[in-house]
Amino acid sequence: MPQEHRSIYEAIGDEKLQILVDAFYKRVASHPELTPIFPADLTETKRKQKQFLTQFFGGPPLYIQEHGHPMLRARHMPFPITPTRRDAWLSCMREAVFEVGIEQPYERIILERLTMTANNMMNTPEDEKGESM
Numbered sequence: 001m002p003q004e005h006r007s008i009y010e011a012i013g014d015e016k017l018q019i020l021v022d023a024f025y026k027r028v029a030s031h032p033e034l035t036p037i038f039p040a041d042l043t044e045t046k047r048k049q050k051q052f053l054t055q056f057f058g059g060p061p062l063y064i065q066e067h068g069h070p071m072l073r074a075r076h077m078p079f080p081i082t083p084t085r086r087d088a089w090l091s092c093m094r095e096a097v098f099e100v101g102i103e104q105p106y107e108r109i110i111l112e113r114l115t116m117t118a119n120n121m122m123n124t125p126e127d128e129k130g131e132s133m
């Protein structure tokens with residue numbers, strides 16, 4: 001297909017998307033800001049994120065087929081997402097994207113879209129993490 005008609009999903013390919021998801025959660029699993037809110041076993045989280053990113057990047061609607069409308073902000077409400085946690089999530093993702101190696105302009109577009117979505121996921125001011133002092 002001519003390059004300008006490819007989706008991001010087609011441009012990076014399914015295999016690389018899986019490698020990206022694995023590289024991302026490897027970092028999440030050891031990030032001190034993120035471990036308190038993520039499950040210890042990230043197998044199911046990874047599976048859902050791979051489904052979500054497949055459709056988010058223009059591939060088949062795998063997430064919606066199994067889980068219904070993403071309603072991402074609502075699904076994140078149980079977790080206190082502060083600006084610091086947003087930054088932590090994005091830094092894990094940025095490092096994973098760089099590790100995997102994605103050609104331009106896709107690398108830039110992916111990071112822009114994920115940054116916008118991450119901004120929309122914040123639901124808690126910095127000083128209300130719900131943790132004891």
Ligand code: HEM
Pocket residue numbers: 037038039044045048049052056067072075076079081085086087089090114117118119121122
């Ligand atoms: C801004 C920082 C973010 C934090 C701290 C965060 C945190 C979390 C947590 C704790 C879960 C639950 C994991 C589980 O119980 O399995 C989750 C699920 C999920 N997150 Fe995020 N997230 C963030 C941003 C994003 C963004 C930007 C996206 C999409 C691009 C995203 C997509 C998802 C998806 C698809 C799920 C699975 C939802 C489901 O249960 O079906 N998250 N996230």
